[in-house]
Amino acid sequence: MTPFLEKALAVFESGKLLDVEYRIQNLKALYAWIQEQESEIEKALFADLAKSNHEAFMTEIGIALSEISYVKKHLKKWARQQPVKTPLSLFPAKSYKLYRPYGPVLILSPWNYPFLLAVEPLISAISAGNSAVVKPSLKTPHVSNLLLKLAEEVFPNGDVQVALGNHALADTLLSEPFRLIFFTGSPNVGRHVMELASRNLTPVVLELGGKSPCVVDESANLELAAQRITFGKLTNAGQTCIAPDFLYVQKSVKQKLEALLVKAFKAFAPQGANTETLANIIDFPHLQRLQNLVQNEKVLLGGKASGKKFAPTLLSDVAWDSPVMQQEIFGPILPILSFESEAEMLAKLQTLPHPLAFYVFTSNKKRVQNIQRELHFGGMCVNDTLMQIGSPELPFGGVGNSGMGRYHGEAGFKTFSHEESVLERGTWLDLDFRYPPFTDAKKKLVHFFLK
Numbered sequence: 001m002t003p004f005l006e007k008a009l010a011v012f013e014s015g016k017l018l019d020v021e022y023r024i025q026n027l028k029a030l031y032a033w034i035q036e037q038e039s040e041i042e043k044a045l046f047a048d049l050a051k052s053n054h055e056a057f058m059t060e061i062g063i064a065l066s067e068i069s070y071v072k073k074h075l076k077k078w079a080r081q082q083p084v085k086t087p088l089s090l091f092p093a094k095s096y097k098l099y100r101p102y103g104p105v106l107i108l109s110p111w112n113y114p115f116l117l118a119v120e121p122l123i124s125a126i127s128a129g130n131s132a133v134v135k136p137s138l139k140t141p142h143v144s145n146l147l148l149k150l151a152e153e154v155f156p157n158g159d160v161q162v163a164l165g166n167h168a169l170a171d172t173l174l175s176e177p178f179r180l181i182f183f184t185g186s187p188n189v190g191r192h193v194m195e196l197a198s199r200n201l202t203p204v205v206l207e208l209g210g211k212s213p214c215v216v217d218e219s220a221n222l223e224l225a226a227q228r229i230t231f232g233k234l235t236n237a238g239q240t241c242i243a244p245d246f247l248y249v250q251k252s253v254k255q256k257l258e259a260l261l262v263k264a265f266k267a268f269a270p271q272g273a274n275t276e277t278l279a280n281i282i283d284f285p286h287l288q289r290l291q292n293l294v295q296n297e298k299v300l301l302g303g304k305a306s307g308k309k310f311a312p313t314l315l316s317d318v319a320w321d322s323p324v325m326q327q328e329i330f331g332p333i334l335p336i337l338s339f340e341s342e343a344e345m346l347a348k349l350q351t352l353p354h355p356l357a358f359y360v361f362t363s364n365k366k367r368v369q370n371i372q373r374e375l376h377f378g379g380m381c382v383n384d385t386l387m388q389i390g391s392p393e394l395p396f397g398g399v400g401n402s403g404m405g406r407y408h409g410e411a412g413f414k415t416f417s418h419e420e421s422v423l424e425r426g427t428w429l430d431l432d433f434r435y436p437p438f439t440d441a442k443k444k445l446v447h448f449f450l451k
């Protein structure tokens with residue numbers, strides 16, 4: 001057993017994390033630290049990904065602060081004993097549910113939102129009363145070192161630890177008997193995480209990705225759609241698990257929408273790949289991968305790299321079997337495909353793996369209902385992109401290839417808690433229909449209670 005798990009287990013077994021007030025104090029301390037270190041977090045995010053201060057606060061720091069505020073406000077209510085109804089057949093009795101922490105949990109966070117996607121699941125883990133070990137990505141060393149500083153300064157007693165190291169350390173931690181493992185990353189790595197966790201029968205939460213569609217029909221507000229699609233695609237240079245991965249537009253409005261998208265892309269990144277506020281691509285292998293994806297495609301805009309940045313790129317008339325449609329893009333490239341009818345659109349999307357997010361721009365309420373009935377996805381946003389992640393009332397997570405498990409707000413508290421069922425029977429009355437001898441009268445009572 002590594003020192004990380006040993007310490008996490010000792011902290012949990014001390015019993016202090018069972019105290020809800022203690023958890024709230026930890027959340028308050030975390031909130032205060034993030035506020036105090038805001039400029040340092042922004043510097044670290046710029047050093048690792050060239051994120052502007054505006055984008056760093058809007059997409060990472062601010063969301064983390066908002067999540068803590070929401071959880072602090074509601075935690076006492078969530079942690080209470082939850083009474084439920086008791087069947088008449090069990091009278092006299094009362095029934096209720098308890099939410100108990102799992103114990104030491106492991107959080108594996110990715111590089112694309114290296115601060116938020118380490119801290120947000122950590123907030124859920126703390127709220128539920130777990131001790132935690134966070135293993136951040138090697139690709140974002142400045143943020144990872146800042147997370148280590150966070151753990152040392154906010155949680156000096158070891159309630160939260162940060163483990164810095166390579167893939168070998170990650171595999172070692174995954175092979176240990178943590179009580180829960182939370183992973184954010186690609187489906188391929190998610191399979192590896194699940195395989196290692198299965199050896200200890202450790203439950204896993206997998207927050208993955210996939211090719212999230214963005215459908216635009218002829219009834220949509222096209223100018224607004226172009227603005228909001230551009231925001232969703234180019235935030236963090238497209239390195240977002242819920243970014244619209246491809247655009248599926250009705251043929252009757254395709255040409256007009258393409259012109260509006262060219263305009264919106266240019267406004268977002270007026271210098272193309274040289275736009276200062278455009279985030280970096282994480283490394284040169286990813287840059288080369290993006291460059292390969294646009295080869296032999298009809299490029300409306302962009303398509304070139306400069307340094308560690310890749311120009312916002314629009315591809316028109318893309319074929320379903322083209323390389324850019326065979327993998328999650330995870331970059332500022334938007335392929336455009338078209339459909340004639342709703343039936344054609346639904347039939348095609350039904351053949352694809354379930355995405356983490358689904359976007360539709362339309363004023364046709366019936367179309368929204370048809371999509372909800374016919375297709376499966378982690379979450380849906382109508383007439384916007386990315387913004388569903390901003391509500392702590394909405395559980396976040398995938399389905400099938402895009403993941404399993406939910407978090408944010410109460411969903412995160414429940415994910416990091418074991419829901420225990422309790423039945424308390426009274427002793428002042430004991431109906432004897434379950435004991436022999438089994439008479440016809442007793443059989444009638446059983447039928448009365450259980451049919």
